[in-house]
Amino acid sequence: MRLRGLLSVALCALAAAAGSALAAAPGPAADGPDLSKMVLVRGDFTSGGASSGGRWLTSGAVPTYVVQSGHATVGSTRLAISLSILLSQADAVAAAADIANTRKLLSTPAGRALFVKTLKLPGAGGKHVQVIVGSPHKLAAGDEGFQFAITYVTAGRHQSASAEFIRVDRVEGFLLALQDAYGKPFPTPVGTAQALTVATRMRAGLAVAAVAPPTVTGSPQRGQTLSADHGRWSGGPSAFGYQWNRCDAVGANCAAIAGATQASYVPGDDDGGATLTVTVTGSNTVGQMSSSSTPTALVA
DSSP states (O other): OOOOHHHHHHHHHHHHHTTOOOOBOOSSOTTOOOGGGTSOOGGGSSBSOOOSOOEEEEETTEEEEEEEEEEEEETTEEEEEEEEEEEEOSSHHHHHHHHHHHHHHHTSHHHHHHHHHHOOOTTTTTOOEEEEEOOOEEOOSBSEEEEEEEEEEETTEEEEEEEEEEEETTEEEEEEEEESSSSOOOOHHHHHHHHHHHHHHHHHHTOOEEEEOOEEESOOOTTSOEEEEOOEEESOOOEEEEEEEEEOTTSOSOEEOTTOOSSEEOOOGGGTTOEEEEEEEEEOSSOEEEEEOOOOSOOO
16 A cells, blocks of 8 residues: 555655755646645635745645645634645546545555655654544535644643645645644544635636637648647636637638637638637636637638
8 A cells, every 4th residue: 555646745745845855846837726826815714824835846746836824813713833735636537536535545544554654744843753544534615625633742742733625626735734632632623624715716717718829830722731729828728719710801800610629720712801710618626717829811
């Protein structure tokens, strides 16, 4: 048995938060969701809270963003640490499979024991002992999620934490909050509320929008291939659809060309004297948007 996917990345990011090295990344991938806008921020806490330390990391080819805060308060609950780790998979199918595997692993005593063996809790200096990870239970946040409790002894005193895994489309999140109090169980509603906040931001950040329209390259001549670049997008669309259109000589009165739904198109006799555009639709499970290119020159 081995840790993988979200759980492995979360543990690597925990290690990085505790001071170990992990490769830095420059920012979100092209057309990918901006994970930095989905994490907890200062305003999510009654006092204190996340205000600095956010950074992009890489674990393989998976874009990851981590933000950590210390000594924050939520209502009457004081937190020693609040950690948000978000990562972006290739698509929703990959993310759903990963979070399902993670929950399956943590549902077994052997899986939880492996998690404990690898776990390095921030602020505990790696000297925590008697770590107990509770069984995961369903959490109604995002497309799916689960939550579990962690208790441990550090410096001879009992401490508690809450952990949540959540998913919206291709984005997965791991939240960890350590209570700044000894001998008290962690108030579950605090962890739940933080997960709901992040899930709401995930959905907003995954709203597909066109940043730059698609473009057409190639010579507009009958028998010569034209190619479409899908343009630039925000919100992390995981699929792009194409539709080529035939327009009049000034680029107006456009109509879809039957069957022309690939990223390339070869003009035929019906296109002579017309202009062409391509409409690209970016989509994910949150939504979709379409954007059209400017018209080509007249097809010769």
